[in-house]
Amino acid sequence: MNRALLAGLLGCLALALPNAYAMTSILNETDVEAVALKVANETVKGGYQLVTMEEVKLMLDADEDFVLLDAHPKWEFEMAYVEGAVNFGFQSNHVGKWEEDVTDGAPSQDDFRAVLGPDLDKKIVIYCGFTKCGRSHNAAVWAKQLGYTNVYRAPGGITAWRDLGYSYKVVPNDAHVYPNK
Numbered sequence: 001m002n003r004a005l006l007a008g009l010l011g012c013l014a015l016a017l018p019n020a021y022a023m024t025s026i027l028n029e030t031d032v033e034a035v036a037l038k039v040a041n042e043t044v045k046g047g048y049q050l051v052t053m054e055e056v057k058l059m060l061d062a063d064e065d066f067v068l069l070d071a072h073p074k075w076e077f078e079m080a081y082v083e084g085a086v087n088f089g090f091q092s093n094h095v096g097k098w099e100e101d102v103t104d105g106a107p108s109q110d111d112f113r114a115v116l117g118p119d120l121d122k123k124i125v126i127y128c129g130f131t132k133c134g135r136s137h138n139a140a141v142w143a144k145q146l147g148y149t150n151v152y153r154a155p156g157g158i159t160a161w162r163d164l165g166y167s168y169k170v171v172p173n174d175a176h177v178y179p180n181k
Contacts, residue, residue, distance in 0.1 A: 035131050039155050048140040048151040053160040056125055066123035067116055071135035073103040078171035080158050088115050090138040101138050125152045130159035
């Protein structure tokens, strides 16, 4: 039985059984735990730090000097990005081979270094779509492997940014369907 069907059945049971709501809550908790463990394990393996999108907003508002990198493929970046972000596309799954981990025609590691800049100690904050998305992890791992020391991942990504009500940019393109601003 799939999870959505099971959750629906448990929701119906909640009307009839006083403890059924607790079972539905436990299903949601296990989903949250799975995502949290995924992010925690990736962070340990990647050797970078985490930051929330609220903290990113504070850094931007304070005009802090850092690189903000959106790890989406170019076409997704154009649909919604944080003003001031630069784009360099990565795949969702980290393979460990440069050519398989990047998107948009497999630009080189030198291209990535050019986007991140020559200062290996400069703060770099990387985001992608949402917590389950692995693009920001992939980009953060590669930044660390290339010698950058002050690397942060904002796992909530553009979805958390939008959910917080912050404004974002789009690149007009008739081929894209854009979310509401």
